[in-house]
Amino acid sequence: MDERDLINRVRAGDGVAERALYDAHVDRVYRLAYRLAGDDALAQDFTQETFIRAFERLGTFRGDSALATWLHAITTTVVLNGLRKVKRFRGREADLEAADGVSGARREAEPDLKARLTRAIDALPQGYRTVFVMHDIEGYTHEEIGVALGVETGTSKAQLSRARAKLRESLADFAGEWVS
């Protein structure tokens, strides 16, 4: 079915079309939510909220961009706002812990590359982390990221570059891994 037909049917209240639209996009929405949240329950909550909002607001979708891009803009808004609330709720303990890992103070106690990389990515400023996850891990283009986050393409590129630089600094102990 053509995407425009699908959208029109959803707007007309067709439940089958709603499910078809959901099935077509849910994997990528959930993946992005999971990558950013790092928690299955939160990722499910964010995915659900994304689709609920999308169905509510589909009437305002003008088709200037692809539906997927529009959906991912809703996803990033839902996830980033949701994570801010979670962060406020949980206090600053997680931040302090993550920052501690990046500072290098616990390098000797934590030799595992995967764990160190995870902590380093978690500790990135939110804007850098979002762009890095979307581009380098999930394969979004800078144009898609720009639309999703409401920033210029150049900003997305600059943030990715800074994110990589910070990660390189944080992972200096493992330089041999990529030099070789």
Added chain:
Amino acid sequence: MMHDDDKFNEWLRQTAKGYHTPRPTPHDEMWQRIEAERARRAARRVVELRPWLRWTLAAAAVLILGIGVGRWTARQETGAGGGRPVATNDTAGQDLLYQIAATQYLSRTEAFLTGFRSDLRTGRADARFTGQARDLLTTTRLLLDSPAADDPRLGALLEDLELVLVQISQLAAGRDTHDADLITQGMDQRNVLPNLRSAIPAGPVPVRTEGVL
């Protein structure tokens, strides 16, 4: 030949694939929850109209109370004065009306909060409290907008009560008792119940207006 930065970026891309690796998408599970949540929100949109209805009803109740009190007062004064014409003093009448309404409300709220605390201690506080809190909240807000709130002490008390009632009205049925404990802690810190009790005049609540608000 690959530049050092390119090598790092490529290595990073490959290594970071393991960052927060998602599990397979729970398609059906999430769809069912989406449908349920949409239905719940649609129902809530209808219910959300009800506060307006409650406001209207509460306003009507205050009006009826005013008429009732006015007539009752007039009869009392006529009886006492042996047919003497009733002096009409609008301000005094309004003050009396709001005093009676406030006393009624404060008595009900005191009973409610005392019951809430008591049941909480014994682990018997349940969802019926949220409904009662919402009803009292409507009256609280009416009184906050009324001349009754001009009195600084009563105004401050009404604001404290509004906060407490909002919190209780938002307690979920299967809530964590921690939330309820926080409410009672807040009440204790602000001396809500002692202030409430001292604001209620001694003696019985006017019988003729009981339950109007």
